[in-house]
Amino acid sequence: MELPTAPAGKGCVPWQGLLLAVLLSTFWNPPTTAQLTIESMPTNVAEGKDVIFLVRNLPGNLAAYGWYKGDKVDHHQQIASYKIGPVEITPGPVYSGRETIYSNGSLLFRNVTQEDTGYYTLQVINTSYQGEVGTGQLRVYQPVAQPSIQASNTTVTEHQDPVVLTCLTNDTGISIQWFFNNQSLQLTERMKLSQDNSTLTIDPIRREDAGDYQCEVSNLVSASKSDLLRLDVKYDPTLGSSGLSAGAIGGIVIGVLAGVALIAALVYFLYIRKTGGASVQHDLTEHKPSASNHSQGHSDNSPNKMDEVTYSSLNFNVQESEKPTSASPPPPATETVYSEVKKK
Template sequence: MEPPSAPGHRGHVPWHRLLLAVSLLSFWNLPATAQITIESVPFNVAEGSDVLLLAHNATEDTLGYSWYRGERVENNQLIVTYRIDTQAYTQGPTFSGRERIYPNGSLLFQNATQNDTGYYTLMVTKNDLQREIVTGLLRVYHPVAKPIVEANSTTVTEHEDTVVLKCLTNDTGVSLRWLFNGQSLLLAERIKLSQDNGTLTIEPVRREDAGHYQCEASHLGNSSKSDPLRLDVKFDSAPGSSSGLSGGAIAGIVIGVLAGVALIAGLVYFLFIRKIGGASDQRQLTENKSSDFNHSK
């Protein structure tokens, strides 16, 4: 009969590889006097994740395993039992459908809840019917809530404005850190954090400060990041110039305009003189023709 299993969970971890390695070490490499121990993997788990109560130091002379909720072996607190030789299991009164027991005695919780927090007892029954009992602790915490980043302004002017960013979270006891464009923020003389890291101040702001800011809240091995907040920094291409053009560029434009005006004026003058000269020559030619005509009469 197959070990009990819960419905598939999206965040399921491939525990079978870890269990195989542990089983091999347990049977081949450990001394016969080694005591059964329980390890929570991970040690602290966020609600909704999977967690394994890993049984160490299982031996070949084991007949079966029984898991109980609490610190004592009580039938009304039985979760599940597993017999190795027949591969048979029996569900107890506290079995929720999310537990799965493995042939080496380890117990997997899928989609753990805060109600799963507490002590669990493993009873190992040997082939000679001797029993070994060990207790372990499972800790399940609320996942860290997604923080929010707020700013006094998201569009600022270089060298003039001060930016104040705040990381807002309803969780207590969390650690905060800041990220800039997806990387850990590097502090500088202008860039400072409050004592609790909840407030980031940039004074004065510079163009290189433009980008995306996030804060990350973490607690007991799980964390959550805020959505990115974009900061835009306005700046002049040349400081001290309202037009954005250097003095040399302005002088060049003025000289070019004056040269163009002079060229046009010269061209107009040339055409005007040429027109006047052409009219005078035409009048003189007409007079000469008239005089020659009179003489011929």
């Protein structure tokens, strides 16, 4: 709403004179128990938006108050003044038409610009001609523009040249964040960011790095993401299906062969240790005695035929472990055990 202009007349408007008269008293009068404070809402505002200065702890019995641009009361920097009962609002020298004063002392700014950044001062006067001053700060930021991504190469072969992604922006006083496949990028040991986060280097590149990349720039009042950049990573045919280098595969093969040789040597050692102390031979021979030895004058047609006896022998050869001696080793000892089996 536009501030009304005070009626023309000779000299100062009485309540404006009151403001001037109270100006000196502002500096020596003791403050009220609750300190007058000014708060901007929001604290940080984007250019082109609206902001309001809220007044806290206003004293009672108000007669008038005025707003000034800057951190002190300067009538050359007055935005507007407000007289209570009857209400009379008068614009000041720096009034731009975008400011509105309310009855509770609040000041509304519409369509703020970066030139509006700075301090603002409110002076209040009560009916006892006592004044109090409060100061607030306005921070106006320009919204960030959409950034873009520049890549050293968008189609690469794994384990070869590194990839460098750069977030391009003309904005200052910003923060930069990277995204991969619509998720916040989780850095690995192969990734490195520059000091201001504007450059992302991936070295060496792997197939799992393929996907969509974005960068986001932001300040205290706005944020903007770049368009997606697709990074394609090709398979290197010179590598195994596992994606390992030739040196790594060779190392694995050598390790496996060494392990097999070690196991074979261990098995052989255990076998020699088990069989080197004693060697047992089992010679099972079946002996059938002649008829003359067992018939004892009886023919095969005799009704009282004797039982047939079969002899078996089991030979054990015990071989002692070799001992270093100049004499030739004695022959192995042989023990024969006979068994008798009767057949009817």
